[in-house]
Amino acid sequence: MKIIDAVFVKSVFIDDSKVLFDNKKEIIFVGRSNVGKSSLMNTLMWKKDLVKTSSKPGKTKTANLFLVNNKYYFTDLPWYGFAKLGKEVKEKLDALISWYVEERGQYIKRVYMLIDSKIWPQQTDIDMYKYLLELWAPVSIVLSKVDRLSKNEITKSLNHSESEFFWQKIFPVSSAKNIWIKELFADIREALGVK
Numbered sequence: 001m002k003i004i005d006a007v008f009v010k011s012v013f014i015d016d017s018k019v020l021f022d023n024k025k026e027i028i029f030v031g032r033s034n035v036g037k038s039s040l041m042n043t044l045m046w047k048k049d050l051v052k053t054s055s056k057p058g059k060t061k062t063a064n065l066f067l068v069n070n071k072y073y074f075t076d077l078p079w080y081g082f083a084k085l086g087k088e089v090k091e092k093l094d095a096l097i098s099w100y101v102e103e104r105g106q107y108i109k110r111v112y113m114l115i116d117s118k119i120w121p122q123q124t125d126i127d128m129y130k131y132l133l134e135l136w137a138p139v140s141i142v143l144s145k146v147d148r149l150s151k152n153e154i155t156k157s158l159n160h161s162e163s164e165f166f167w168q169k170i171f172p173v174s175s176a177k178n179i180w181i182k183e184l185f186a187d188i189r190e191a192l193g194v195k
């Protein structure tokens with residue numbers, strides 16, 4: 001698959017039940033604010049500004065769906081971080097994510113969870129990761145912005161993530177410098193079941 005076309009389709013708020021009746025396969029990008037979700041999606045879709053990026057955290061407040069090749073959704077799913085895992089978290093925060101991931105269920109072929117390679121996984125990331133696993137989401141890890149690290153630091157960051165997220169695929173990428181984007185895209189194709 002080559003991406004020949006990518007367009008913004010819609011922003012989805014919680015309880016927009018229309019999404020439930022769409023059976024397109026979907027790839028989700030999730031991660032804390034400012035981690036580089038929108039930039040990565042632009043790079044993957046070969047668009048400069050299709051997904052709005054921002055130096056101000058927290059710009060994205062809805063699930064934003066982009067239709068790729070008129071066939072698949074790439075979805076930007078924002079999240080501001082859990083305070084603590086537990087009942088309170090599930091009740092108060094990220095109702096959008098849990099609702100969305102649960103409702104789209106079987107159509108979600110991969111959830112790429114972005115983690116800043118420099119900041120390393122925080123407790124909130126680990127909580128979110130576990131939560132996604134509880135929802136049976138097919139999660140893979142993306143370490144973002146590795147252009148800011150030396151080779152040695154990338155290895156360290158990878159090793160650390162491997163110990164936190166063992167048996168998951170981990171992609172150390174940079175949207176800015178196009179590092180490991182090809183490998184990530186190969187994984188997306190695999191997830192979608194296309195060559």
Ligand SMILES: Nc1nc2c(ncn2[C@@H]2O[C@H](COP(=O)(O)OP(=O)(O)OP(=O)(O)O)[C@@H](O)[C@H]2O)c(=O)[nH]1
Pocket residue numbers: 031032033034035036037038039040052053054055056057058059060078079144145146147148173174175176177
């Ligand atoms: N050095 C570097 N900076 C990046 C990279 N990707 C994104 N950034 C910068 O990080 C900031 C946030 O990027 P976004 O793509 O908007 O992050 P986001 O996760 O979509 O943020 P929210 O929409 O607020 O949740 C911007 O200033 C980007 O230019 C990268 O690969 N390398």
Ligand SMILES: [Mg+2]
Pocket residue numbers: 037038039052053054059060076
């Ligand atoms: Mg964004």
